[in-house]
Amino acid sequence: MIAYTLLAGLLFGLYFSLVALGLNLVFGVMRLINLAHGDFLMLGAFLAYGLYSSAGVNPVYAIPAEIVAFVLAGVALYYAVVPRLLSSRDPEMLSFILLFGLSQIIEALAVIAFGNDQRAIPATVFGIHPVSLFGQTFPAAWAVSAVVSAAAILAVYFYLYRSRLGHATRAVMASRDEAASTGINVHRVSAIALGAGLALAAIAGAFSPFMLGSIGPDMGIRITTVSFAVIVIGSLGNPLGTVLGGLVYGLGLMLMETYFPSWANLLPYVLLILILLIRPSGLLGKRVRLA
Amino acid sequence: MPRGGWYSVGVVLLFALLPFVYGNHALLFNMMMYLVLAQGINVLFGFTGYLPFGYVGFFGAGAYGASLAILLVHLPPVPALFVGAAVSVLVALLLAPLLRLSGAYFAIASLAASEVVYYIVSNPHLVSLTQGPYGISLAQVYNSGASYATMVVVLAMALAAVVYLRNSHMGLALQAIREEPISAGFAGINVVRERTRAWLLSAALAGLAGGAYAWHVSVFYPKSVFDLNISVFAIVFTLFGGVATLVGPIVGTLLLYGLYNWIGISQPEYFQLVFGIVIVLLVLFLPNGLVSLLRRAKIHVP
């Protein structure tokens, strides 16, 4: 039982790392909390669902379409509002509220387009055979989701630490002003990071039918909160710290589901509050700004 | 009369008298409820700069506190209302450490806190205490007229609180804290104490509104009194009208809740769309709300 719980926790932990990774990347580069993060994940879920239900496309093959669509959306969103916001009097609060408005718009449009019904992609899309891991058997969908998550995390690692664009991105994360003064095109770097952040959310969305239950237009705000809990546990602004937060959260969730199922819903919220109050720097990394 | 006093008297009289000539009492009641909540948000966000996404947690705590005082302790509804407010204030005291967080962190942490309260209240293991997910029935004390009158009184209290803040040193001190907490300390203000007082006042208003709502509807589920949309509505109404004024949240609530009533009940998604667009436009073009248009025209706004 405990071995099964821990292994399942790892698989879900990797997946939750992916769910939250984009939020943390965007926070790291722009110092703003994308309150519409969960709604972009929801859109990614509906895109994968649409491709599956209309053309039988396996969610794994939907990934390239997700990347193209959401990188473009992110870049467009950036240039449409962010430069204007950054020059305002209280960029942090105003952008937070604006993204909240955007989250309402996305949710409303999703209801208008898809209706309020909950949708699902059958897990048999990955075959009917369970996967065996260290003597425990798991649904294939869990394993596929965990592998995709690990691959996406590696891709982010190579993007940040092994590419010129990533070098510039990390410079902007360290200090927007100094990066600008060394000739880095801060707007371009940030726009791409926002695009990458949304694309990561969308990829996570493609696998949400298997990992988070059925999909519906109203799933966004809950996912944003869970994602925020994950990145606060790991380390705000440090994308790779997200993996630690995701694993802690995944393991905690599986342990709760196994031993205290009726209280499992409380986990992300309690963790979020406790970490913010007791160790605001997260398990590794920088401090949260305090009032 | 202090600045804004006559406006407040006018609004309270309006809601006290309208039921005699206008039949949609549910609309009037809900509008009052949102006026109270919007002013509660105004106390906290407008005057101190903390955006409480989880504000509905106090509303729900007040609704449950009052209901359980009626069901378990057999208090009459009006005293039970104050028990509800006391429960909200108690929850706020427990959560006061959240005020150490700034900006968006506070907003999300308060949202998480309201979810915690919701999941505890609705937990199936607590059925013997809270009825868990099965909700509350106060059918034995149902009284639509008396509960309506109670909400009118609660509205008067909320408006009085904001009129006080608009005219007192405390209100000025809170705004100073919002603008520059360190300088506020050097101005001699006990920053922690003042903003905690605002937080408790704001929680008490939501608790009273929650209790009056519970009595008025008399049958409700935990989901309906901890519905995040209640926070969202109250926040947007306040922002739309203009924070840190008496009139802003009133105007915002009357216009937007009126709009909700017009298109939102039958087609909530279209209302939500309009709502989202209003928020985005507001941030980009009118961050201080509708009343800032009046200020630009050099009209004093209480």
Added chain:
Amino acid sequence: MSPSAPLLSVERLSKRFGAFQALDGLTLELAPGEVLGLVGPNGSGKTTAINVISGVYSADAGSILLDGRSIGGLPIHRRAHLGINRTFQVPKPFRGLTVGENLEVAAVYSRADRAEIGKCLEFLELAPLVGREAASLNSAQQKRLDLARALIARPRLLLVDELGAGLNPVELQRMAQTLTTIARSGVALLVVEHLLGFLRELTTRVVVMDAGREIFEGSLEVAARDRQVIDVFLGG
């Protein structure tokens, strides 16, 4: 060293930020009405000293005594009540409030009346701006508002952080006169300043800091000839 019993006495004050030792055993004394300049290269700990004395940061070690009474553990507003106040390198007025309201806020706790607020506004040449929103003031006006907010709180010790930076020569001259007037009324001033010419108008006594420590104390003229001081300023 000081002419009378010290108002402020700071002993072996230390403050560390992560791996960076911002203050490393700073000791200094200040008498009522005295003006002490605090100079040193960037990062030498001058502003940290002001932040720790005023309570914005807490010290890791050392003591801060006001009238011989330890104030190291007190929050900012308690220190303000006891008579410590300050200005900021980047002024921090209440931006959304008017100039008048900015002072009213501080007047509540010091019980300064309307006449006193009016005098203070006159003194700092802010009277014509009384109804303007603080955010709309230029930087020199915001600096004077910062100073006015501190004065209304009736300080006995005023910590002044880089008040000269960004002022033009005429404004500098006026500011020097203003600060001198304040000191003559009995307020002790601890002045962090890069502009030595400006500082010379205010005082002769300076403490030179480097790497969180005092490396020189004495007159500005002697400091200018001190080998170690010259090395620190030129060699870094």
